[in-house]
Amino acid sequence: MVFILRILFAAKDIKRPRNYLRSKFLDSIRLHVKGGTGGTGLPKFGGLGGQGGCVYCIGKEKSNLLSISNKYRMKTISAGHGEDSRKTKIVGNPGKDVQLEVPLGVTIYREDGNSMGSIDIEDQTIIVARGGPGGNPQNNFLGHFGQTYHIRLDLKLIADVGLVGFPNAGKSSLLKAISRAKPRIANYPFTTIKPNKGIIQFEDLRQISIADLPGLIEGAHNNIGLGHKFLKHVERTKLLLFIADVQGFQLSPKYPQRSCLETVLLLNRELELYDPELLEKPAILAVNKMDLEGAQDIFEEVKHSLKNIEKAMDSIPKEIRPEKGIVFEDVVGISALKNDDSIQDLKFLLRKRLDEYAEENNPDIVDARDIFKRNRAVLTEKGPQVT
CATH class of the missing domain: 2.70.210.12 (GTP1/OBG domain)
Known part of the structure; x- marks a missing residue:
């Protein structure tokens, strides 16, 4: 009897994982x-x-x-x-x-x-x-x-847009600001431990799905950290939205401090080593935390380096240097936490690029839109009809 009681009391002392760590995905x-x-x-x-x-x-x-x-x-x-x-x-x-x-x-x-x-x-x-x-x-x-x-x-999650970034880059903050999703947000890495999916709703009822996926770390292509558990979800997205902290990123004291540009190229390399075809997807880079002091100067430097990427590669350590640099459709600065006008601009930019992607891959859409415009013009000329 004493032995059984000891086991029961010992079971109570076992530390259970916090609720948010008990993944429901x-x-x-x-x-x-x-x-x-x-x-x-x-x-x-x-x-x-x-x-x-x-x-x-x-x-x-x-x-x-x-x-x-x-x-x-x-x-x-x-x-x-x-x-x-x-x-x-x-x-x-x-x-x-x-x-x-x-x-x-x-x-x-x-x-x-x-x-x-x-x-x-x-x-x-x-x-x-x-x-x-x-x-x-x-x-x-x-x-x-x-x-x-x-x-x-x-x-593998099906979404229009996949957020790609290192831990604590602001992906969850952006998802909350840009959609109706309510992801967990905190000022430390690995807040996101399971994929979150949000819907961007426009006034004309157009919807865009966006997936916030657990943050990558160096070596993710070798299944280090969440590894393939994250990367496989990128395959089903139409457009990649890279999120980079303007101040760069350092996972822990064991890892070197990476600048904003190095962070972007390291993300590029991880995707390349997992599946080179991912680099062919349309991509947008959003440099986050632009409300910080000195952020604008760093942002302009990153934009200049990405335009002259071959020259910029010479200053990048070989271990994080990708063989092929991803071509970004747009490079924009945002402040996800402040949720200012930059977030609204990003929403419409995503819509614009997805529409262009749809037209390139579905030529019939262009014809359908022309028919719709012609029919609407005819109805406008005739005016309202009483039946």
């Missing part, structure tokens, strides 16, 4: 799925067994991997078995399918690493375990087992 889970077995046929009457049910994933915007994990942890997701054929019912009913709602942006992998497909739009479906065929003349009226797989659901 999952971007990868493993599941065991099993298709239903086909029903047995009836040879005497030529009866056919029912097809086994299938397990399939369907895309839903409001779904999340955490709820799926909580519901199916340590369980097999099994579809229903096909009904056997009998005298009173020659053709058996098929087994019941299982519908697994998953968030948009999920890629499904089998245990051998092969991809079964991705779900990117609402109500898109992928069968992950087919049911076995029912008994028929071709299989001697014996129903077959359904497919059985261990699968992995890997989520």
Whole structure:
């Protein structure tokens, strides 16, 4: 009895992680799925067994991997078995399918690493375990087992804009200022420990999704820190928004102090080493904390260096020097904490660049806009009509 009490009291003394450190976000889970077995046929009457049910994933915007994990942890997701054929019912009913709602942006992998497909739009479906065929003349009226797989659901956030920056650069402050999101903000690194997604709402009801992702550190491409857990989410964004502290960044005394320009180039290098194709995405650089003394001079120096990047590279340490410098569409100064006019200017700049991106990748959009303008002009000339 004394021993049990000691264990109970000791358990109370164990320090539990603070609430904000208990992440409620999952971007990868493993599941065991099993298709239903086909029903047995009836040879005497030529009866056919029912097809086994299938397990399939369907895309839903409001779904999340955490709820799926909580519901199916340590369980097999099994579809229903096909009904056997009998005298009173020659053709058996098929087994019941299982519908697994998953968030948009999920890629499904089998245990051998092969991809079964991705779900990117609402109500898109992928069968992950087919049911076995029912008994028929071709299989001697014996129903077959359904497919059985261990699968992995890997989520990569789908967003129009992805925020890229080192810890404490002001990404969460910017997300709060620019959208309706309410991320945790504090004056120390690694405030963001899970991705946050916000929506920029314009007066004409246009919406832009923006993702604040956990801060990178040097070596993230080698999975140091949050590493790949962060970088994989950048792949599904249309535009990259780099955030850099005008004063530079130093993670800890073990790391050297990096200037604002060095920070930008180091972010460039981490993306390059993870996936060089990321450098082909449209990108904007926002230099934050412009309300600090001397910030304007540093900002002008950074802009000048980025325009003459080949010459500026000579002064950059080799260990952080990228092979290919990213080309920024725009370089702007902002003050995320002050939430001044610079934030509004950035909002409309993001919209402008995303519209240009859409027109380049979807030429039909231009034609559709011309038709809309022509129709609106015709209606304006005719004036209001009474029906």
